[in-house]
Amino acid sequence: xxxxIMYYELSEFYKRDVYFLYDEENNIQIREFEKxxxxxxxxELLYRVDKIDEYxxxxxxxxxxxxxxxxxxxxxxxxxxxxxxxQFINITIIDDKGNINKDFYLLNVLRVLPxxxxxxxIVEEKKYGSxxxxxxxxxxxxxxxxxxxxxxxxxxxxxxxxxxxxFKKRCEEAGLKGVDFIEEGxxxxxxx
Numbered sequence: 001x002x003x004x005i006m007y008y009e010l011s012e013f014y015k016r017d018v019y020f021l022y023d024e025e026n027n028i029q030i031r032e033f034e035k036x037x038x039x040x041x042x043x044e045l046l047y048r049v050d051k052i053d054e055y056x057x058x059x060x061x062x063x064x065x066x067x068x069x070x071x072x073x074x075x076x077x078x079x080x081x082x083x084x085x086x087q088f089i090n091i092t093i094i095d096d097k098g099n100i101n102k103d104f105y106l107l108n109v110l111r112v113l114p115x116x117x118x119x120x121x122i123v124e125e126k127k128y129g130s131x132x133x134x135x136x137x138x139x140x141x142x143x144x145x146x147x148x149x150x151x152x153x154x155x156x157x158x159x160x161x162x163x164x165x166x167f168k169k170r171c172e173e174a175g176l177k178g179v180d181f182i183e184e185g186x187x188x189x190x191x192x
Contacts, residue, residue: 007141010179012179019049023094030067033106034112044090046093047104051095052093052099052101060073070107073174075105086109109151114156115142115146116141122192123135123136123137134156136160
């Protein structure tokens with residue numbers, strides 16, 4: 001009998017409501033980071049934000065729309081996973097006044113696995129012309145579906161990064177700032 005391991009969606013929080021945006025001028029399309037492949041980066045990647053806050057470097061993960069930005073503290077904590085589960089890529093954050101921060105790295109997750117329990121999860125599909133957008137209102141995960149990996153991208157919705165209890169424990173014990181974990185079955189929706 002195998003034990004069910006708890007899984008969580010990796011999330012982040014920041015002092016103010018802002019996202020660090022992948023620059024359109026980057027020579028790599030942002031969707032490339034959803035494929036679970038190692039990316040060779042020749043030209044430094046840029047992220048944009050309205051202003052670089054004085055407290056920015058206190059955080060260990062920053063809010064983005066796709067691949068998270070993480071600190072050196074985060075990297076040192078998960079160095080053992082580098083090159084087989086995750087890849088860290090140098091980035092530069094630039095604000096509207098031209099201020100620069102080079103303290104963060106893009107976290108490229110190298111494993112993409114199907115792990116959503118489609119029978120238990122509550123999902124809404126909306127069509128926009130030929131495009132279909134999935135909203136997950138309540139996520140449940142298939143027990144033991146991460147195949148001993150600590151971090152994966154969820155194949156069913158690649159913007160979701162799923163982590164294990166061990167990953168969560170490492171982050172909590174190290175006191176990483178800005179890292180949050182959404183428990184399986186949690187929902188912000190009241191209409192379900």
